[in-house]
Amino acid sequence: MRRRDFVGLTGLAAGACFLPNFPSLGGTPVDPARLLEGIDPALKKRLADAALNAAKSAGASYADVRIGRYLNQSIFTREKQVQNIVSGESFGAGVRVLANGTWGFAATNTVTEASLAKAAQLAVAIAKANAKVQKEQVKLAPQKGFGEVSWKTPIQQNAFEVPVAQKVELLLAANAKATDNGAAFVNSALFQINEQKYFASTDGSYIDQDVHRIWPTFSVTAIDRASGKFRTRDALNAPMGLGYEYLTPKAADKVAGPAGSGVVGYRNSYDMLEDAALAAKQVKEKLTAKSVTPGKYDLVLDPNHLGLTIHESVGHPLELDRVLGYEANYAGTSFATLEWKAKQIPYGSKLVNIVADKLQPGSLGAVGYDDEGVKTKQWDLIREGMLVNYEKIRDQAHIVNQAESDGCCYADSWNSVQFQRMPNVSLQPGPAKHSVDEMIKGVDKGIYIAGRGSYSIDQQRYNFQFGGQVFYAIEKGRITGMLEDVAYQANTQEFWNSCAAICDQSDYRLFGSFFDGKGQPSQVSAVSHGSSTTRFNGVNVINTARKIG
Known part of the structure; x- marks a missing residue:
């Protein structure tokens, strides 16, 4: 690897490293415009039936299939710079079966009736092979089928519909609030996830769900340059199962901490600019704070x-x-x-x-x-x-x-x-x-x-x-x-x-x-x-x- 490539990659990684246990979101990079595409539920039902019928024909006593389209978008910034923007998509299907009292599972990213049927047959073959060594059969609690039903996270604004430029502008504005209030460094990020999940089973359920989650976050650092001492403070909000409306602050969602602390809590909306400014003030205070007596x-x-x-x-x-x-x-x-x-x-x-x-x-x-x-x-x-x-x-x-x-x-x-x-x-x-x-x-x-x-x-x-x-x-x-x-x-x-x-x-x-x-x-x-x-x-x-x- 060339030095320039190494520096570039490590620079991008730095935007994520302040987040605890930051994982790879996975998926194939995709044009953000494609994130708004949907899949016809009738098509998903035909695909699911192909898998369920193949599983039963191969000897499964129970089978379920999950057809999933998993979307993510992550934006990383530092001070006045955008470090990385990633939009990803993962699409495929997994088939789980019970055969001879034992679980089997197989998956495919070729989402056709023939491929799902083949995955179901493979899952049954795996289950039957596993059954030869399993000592106790799986006992499933009964579950009635729900027919064709759907559920969606009750969002007001799909975060994937908001232009990337608008999201970047918000993160950079939060960074500016932090630096204007004395922070030496600030990283910010916005994570969005949409799980489009279709579940079908031999119990008789065909369940279409659209799940949304969002997480705006940052880390602010102050430095005492004379001593080299530094302190940090991360965002005091929570990731939520909401849409982009979470980033439109509402006074009713703000909860004050105890008098004398300056801490502010948030419910169903978050004032990222306010929190970033407060974080900068608090990290400077942390530089001179008294060390606790055990x-x-x-x-x-x-x-x-x-x-x-x-x-x-x-x-x-x-x-x-x-x-x-x-x-x-x-x-x-x-x-x-x-x-x-x-x-x-x-x-x-x-x-x-x-x-x-x-x-x-x-x-x-x-x-x-x-x-x-x-x-x-x-x-x-x-x-x-x-x-x-x-x-x-x-x-x-x-x-x-x-x-x-x-x-x-x-x-x-x-x-x-x-x-x-x-x-x-x-x-x-x-x-x-x-x-x-x-x-x-x-x-x-x-x-x-x-x-x-x-x-x-x-x-x-x-x-x-x-x-x-x-x-x-x-x-x-x-x-x-x-x-x-x-x-x-x-x-x-x-x-x-x-x-x-x-x-x-x-x-x-x-x-x-x-x-x-x-x-x-x-x-x-x-x-x-x-x-x-x-x-x-x-x-x-x-x-x-x-x-x-």
Whole structure:
């Protein structure tokens, strides 16, 4: 590789590197104008029937087919420069079958009746070969067919219809707001995804879905040139299951953080310019902020921070496949085993009510039907601090003596096998009116934390450590100044049992993970986590800048 090529490629990559766990969106590069093309549902039905009929003729007892067109567009900028614009498309079909009580799967990117029939026959042959070594037959929870139905993310403006120049203008304007307010560097990006998914099965379902997601984000850096010290702050918004209307700010969607912090939260619309300007001011303040003194603190956690803790310490450990050990050699198992649940050990305090939800408007995980053709729903995971249920799909329900799937099966592409994925998992707001400022008044020695930072958690989702974006000291009921080098350590049980207060519905907001990884081969999914600002008493805080020894 020539040096010029190397520098060019690494420069483009730098625009993405500030994003945690940034993956390749995949797909074939495509002219943005083609992103608005659609596929006739009648054609998709004929293609699906070709696969289903071929599977049954080859000996399948059950079959489903997913015809998917996956579109993405990503725009990266830095200060006054556009670094990269990528529009991609991936189109194909995957066929999953049960034959002799065993799964088989095959996929094709040649989307014709003959190719889908051939893929179905191959899937059956694979299933029959697998059956020779499988010890226990697959047991599918019953699922009625829905006939021909459709569902679409209830967007107001398709982001793919908005001219690229307009999106670039917004990102560059956000960059300018940051630099005008003292930032040395700023990267910004806009991710858009559209999944056009058609599902059909021998149960009698033909389900056409059009799913949209969007994520505007940035990272702002300030530098003390005398010392070489630098600090960063990322966007304090969330990716959402919305259209481009998310980037038209509405005053009603703005939620103020506690007095003295300057933090602003956002619901169903996001003021990127306001957030970028505030980020620049906060990173300059972080350069001179006091380093935290380790010890026990009451933590007041903003929803844009708490969502990640929910994701790692509740969402993942309650995935039934993880509980059963299927994820043991990649992302760990779970402490919350069936035996642990049977002992009725409190997961959290009585204030903790956590639900799984695939219906929540605006959330990343909202769909009408999952990738097994199951109609989605909401269900309890933790009720008054006690674990009451897990997240499960059709071939897992019988393991916990349940009669139906929870509707949380997902594949990130037509050529990926669908499997159990985390639904939206959210902490319910407190029932009584309780503001963030009222919560702060009840804290004698504490820290307010907003934004997602670095984190780690063990293979059983039990012992963990979380950082954040901005930290403010709370002394005798009021915010007294910014802190730095903050992270808290706990285990899942002691943390959720320390939950002492939750703000009401008026403070409720979503956090989102746009690229949540799981499985081998690895797949990504998008999921939201809602909460109101919440207080946890007596949590151990460490100083991340201090050296040991």
